[in-house]
Amino acid sequence: MKYLPLVWRNLLRRKVRTIFTLASVFIAFVLYSFLMVVQAAFSMGVDMAGADRLMMLHKTGLIQLLPISYQQQIGSTAGVTHVSNASWFGGTYQDKANQFAVIAVGENYFELYPEAKIPEDQIKAWLADRQGAIVGRASAEKYGWKIGDKVPIQATIWQPKQGQTWFFNVDGIYDGERDFDKTNFFFHYEYLDENRRGAYGQVGWYVMRIDDPSHAAEIGARLDGQFINSSAETKTSTEKAFLQGFVNQVGNIKAMIIAILTAVLFTLFLLVLANTMAQAVRERTSELAVLKTLGFSNLLILTLVLAESMLLAIIGGGLGLAATYIAVGRGSFNNALLPVFIMRNRDVVIGLVLCCALGLVAGSFPAIMAMRLRITDALRRT
Amino acid sequence: MLRWFGQTLTVAALSVRTIPQRLSSSAVAVIGIAGVVIVFVAVLSIGEGFRAAMANAGSPSRAIVLRGGADSEMTSGFPGGQADVMREAPGLKRVDNRALASPELYVMVDVNKRSTGTPANVPLRGIEAVALQVRDEARVVEGRMFQFGTNEAIVGRSATRQFSGVDLGSEYVAGNLRIKIVGVFDTGGTASETEIWCDSRLVQAVYQRGNSYQSLLASLDSPASFDTFKNWLTTNPQLNVQVRRETEFYEQQSQVMTGLIRGIGYTIAVLMGIGAVFGAILTMYTAVSTRTREIATLRALGFNTASVLISVLAESLALALIGGLLGGLAAYLAFNGYQTSTMNFQTFSQVAFAFAVTRSLLIQGLSYALVMGLVGGLLPAIKAARLPIATALREL
Numbered sequence: 001m002k003y004l005p006l007v008w009r010n011l012l013r014r015k016v017r018t019i020f021t022l023a024s025v026f027i028a029f030v031l032y033s034f035l036m037v038v039q040a041a042f043s044m045g046v047d048m049a050g051a052d053r054l055m056m057l058h059k060t061g062l063i064q065l066l067p068i069s070y071q072q073q074i075g076s077t078a079g080v081t082h083v084s085n086a087s088w089f090g091g092t093y094q095d096k097a098n099q100f101a102v103i104a105v106g107e108n109y110f111e112l113y114p115e116a117k118i119p120e121d122q123i124k125a126w127l128a129d130r131q132g133a134i135v136g137r138a139s140a141e142k143y144g145w146k147i148g149d150k151v152p153i154q155a156t157i158w159q160p161k162q163g164q165t166w167f168f169n170v171d172g173i174y175d176g177e178r179d180f181d182k183t184n185f186f187f188h189y190e191y192l193d194e195n196r197r198g199a200y201g202q203v204g205w206y207v208m209r210i211d212d213p214s215h216a217a218e219i220g221a222r223l224d225g226q227f228i229n230s231s232a233e234t235k236t237s238t239e240k241a242f243l244q245g246f247v248n249q250v251g252n253i254k255a256m257i258i259a260i261l262t263a264v265l266f267t268l269f270l271l272v273l274a275n276t277m278a279q280a281v282r283e284r285t286s287e288l289a290v291l292k293t294l295g296f297s298n299l300l301i302l303t304l305v306l307a308e309s310m311l312l313a314i315i316g317g318g319l320g321l322a323a324t325y326i327a328v329g330r331g332s333f334n335n336a337l338l339p340v341f342i343m344r345n346r347d348v349v350i351g352l353v354l355c356c357a358l359g360l361v362a363g364s365f366p367a368i369m370a371m372r373l374r375i376t377d378a379l380r381r382t
Numbered sequence: 383m384l385r386w387f388g389q390t391l392t393v394a395a396l397s398v399r400t401i402p403q404r405l406s407s408s409a410v411a412v413i414g415i416a417g418v419v420i421v422f423v424a425v426l427s428i429g430e431g432f433r434a435a436m437a438n439a440g441s442p443s444r445a446i447v448l449r450g451g452a453d454s455e456m457t458s459g460f461p462g463g464q465a466d467v468m469r470e471a472p473g474l475k476r477v478d479n480r481a482l483a484s485p486e487l488y489v490m491v492d493v494n495k496r497s498t499g500t501p502a503n504v505p506l507r508g509i510e511a512v513a514l515q516v517r518d519e520a521r522v523v524e525g526r527m528f529q530f531g532t533n534e535a536i537v538g539r540s541a542t543r544q545f546s547g548v549d550l551g552s553e554y555v556a557g558n559l560r561i562k563i564v565g566v567f568d569t570g571g572t573a574s575e576t577e578i579w580c581d582s583r584l585v586q587a588v589y590q591r592g593n594s595y596q597s598l599l600a601s602l603d604s605p606a607s608f609d610t611f612k613n614w615l616t617t618n619p620q621l622n623v624q625v626r627r628e629t630e631f632y633e634q635q636s637q638v639m640t641g642l643i644r645g646i647g648y649t650i651a652v653l654m655g656i657g658a659v660f661g662a663i664l665t666m667y668t669a670v671s672t673r674t675r676e677i678a679t680l681r682a683l684g685f686n687t688a689s690v691l692i693s694v695l696a697e698s699l700a701l702a703l704i705g706g707l708l709g710g711l712a713a714y715l716a717f718n719g720y721q722t723s724t725m726n727f728q729t730f731s732q733v734a735f736a737f738a739v740t741r742s743l744l745i746q747g748l749s750y751a752l753v754m755g756l757v758g759g760l761l762p763a764i765k766a767a768r769l770p771i772a773t774a775l776r777e778l
Contacts, residue, residue, distance in 0.1 A: 016667060020660045027657035031650065038646055060557040061492045061503060063456070090457055157457040164451045233557055248498040249725040249732065260421055260650065267417030268657040272664065275410045279668065
């Protein structure tokens with residue numbers, strides 16, 4: 001530690017070089033953070049999926065519907081503690097571009113999603129209002145909805161008996177942790193079923209809670225077994241598996257992110273830092289020889305160079321991580337397409353580790369070069 | 383003037399010729415810029431490939447009819463009787479008095495993606511015989527066309543490449559749906575090739591659609607008769623439909639995805655570009671400082687400041703050019719034509735496409751490299767031009 005001032009002084013010797021090296025390292029880690037945010041957005045909440053929730057869909061896929069009569073049978077299946085239904089509604093608000101998930105749900109839907117924080121009185125008001133809706137804070141803020149507003153939603157899939165527009169009363173606004181999707185618009189399934197032009201008594205999917213997550217596979221098989229050879233066969237999976245399947249449909253985002261990240265870290269970080277350190281060592285050849293003559297051990301010389309490299313890496317990288325964390329932290333992204341726009345704490349930690357490791361790698365070659373200097377050669381060189 | 387030009391050229395040539403002496407530090411700038419160009423071109427080639435697959439699926443001389451309010455074929459629907467009304471519309475191409483209008487159904491089936499082994503939403507299109515006359519770019523290239531009235535189907539070439547279980551000769555079963563793949567069709571690599579086509583009666587039966595359809599694809603007698611066709615349909619009180627030119631329809635269906643990829647691609651490119659400029663500045667500062675004595679000597683010999691300034695910029699641009707060319711070439715070799723598929727966020731259905739490293743992308747990448755070189759060389763060039771001759775000569 002007592003050598004820290006020496007390392008620090010060395011950094012200040014070539015201010016221009018230090019500044020631009022730091023800037024490059026900084027940008028590398030801003031990019032790292034941005035890529036992690038994109039990856040988190042594309043993973044669509046797989047990490048947060050409740051382990052004790054199962055989803056039941058029609059066997060041929062999401063577009064086929066399931067009879068509402070299944071709900072009771074599911075509820076009385078061993079292992080299932082709660083069950084509710086949901087139906088994709090589609091719909092747009094004012095402009096076709098204003099799309100967000102509008103979902104018709106059963107009355108007890110929110111009991112299955114304690115992540116959605118709704119004041120008690122708002123839930124009560126919603127339950128008492130057939131035309132009621134509960135909307136996410138992000139969408140409410142984006143479109144300026146307040147409790148008591150009447151909101152028109154244009155039909156895309158389900159047309160009302162008359163016209164093209166459905167009307168809902170905003171009874172509640174749900175909130176949640178920063179990694180929870182706050183763009184959805186929920187309303188009563190009964191209201192949908194009474195007012196649409198067909199497909200009566202059918203729902204999109206069932207969501208259920210089970211008593212023991214470790215029995216998910218058996219309970220799923222038991223449920224699907226009950227509906228084999230019926231008009232609508234089912235496919236039950238954990239919520240996590242369902243979301244993962246959805247993510248996989250988009251493609252291998254992770255591999256792409258890793259490829260880009262490799263290019264970024266190699267060109268903007270490793271190469272620049274290693275070059276800077278190599279130059280520094282080359283410039284200070286005679287000085288290092290003097291230090292060695294004074295009795296600095298080889299190990300100490302190695303450590304000093306490595307420390308300088310890591311200091312650059314940590315200052316630059318740390319600032320990059322911090323800057324993005326603060327920029328992204330200001331509210332979730334108001335985009336229903338990729339609703340969760342956050343930097344996960346896990347990714348910050350990985351970033352810091354990566355930063356130290358790369359600082360070490362970048363400094364290692366110049367450090368070894370410095371360590372191996374022979375005093376006589378080095379002193380003669382200038 | 384000519385002398386000034388000659389001077390500048392000499393000094394610039396000198397600095398470019400001496401690049402090999404500063405190899406390791408020059409490599410930082412070259413590789414840094416090459417890295418930016420590779421990432422920039424690669425990411426945008428995804429967007430370009432996706433857009434091309436979608437855009438080429440449409441033809442300006444075709445129009446697509448959907449139910450009013452529907453935002454995609456998926457969410458559209460109308461009774462068969464309305465399709466009969468639509469066939470009477472003016473502006474339609476007619477062969478032997480038969481309108482080239484193809485009523486179709488569009489549903490999705492779960493088919494496993496080869497790359498992940500997990501289910502993906504592949505479109506299954508129910509068609510009638512006239513569909514192949516309307517979609518005249520479609521050719522059955524392997525096996526044969528399916529027979530109407532059976533459960534046979536043909537599959538797009540990209541779909542067989544990207545998904546397993548729908549190869550020629552195989553039978554695909556899901557719930558009540560059971561189809562036999564008897565042929566592979568080609569539409570020139572467009573989004574339609576991600577689909578499976580079968581008899582519309584089969585889709586109506588399995589998906590309990592009665593006598594209804596979801597879209598009508600119409601061949602117009604010329605691109606100009608679109609308005610006539612559209613006005614007739616939209617003012618007909620028997621119908622509640624929207625009519626769009628097929629090119630516009632696909633353009634609109636690809637907007638969100640293309641916009642998303644471009645947004646991410648440009649953000650990465652701009653950030654990386656800034657980083658690479660810092661790298662280039664470092665390189666050029668190093669170059670200037672190692673050549674301090676040389677530059678001062680030139681100045682002392684009477685070479686003017688402008689020629690020194692330009693020589694440093696020339697070196698920086700030369701490095702950027704090398705980086706840009708290397709990056710563009712690497713991106714082209716590594717990614718052009720790479721086959722993949724993704725889910726279109728607007729329709730939730732799969733679209734197979736190939737990365738497209740287009741000429742315009744390569745030019746953009748190279749121009750971007752030169753901009754980075756110019757910006758990166760500017761500060762060091764000014765420093766070099768301002769070098770006080772006396773002190774500089776004394777240095778070292």
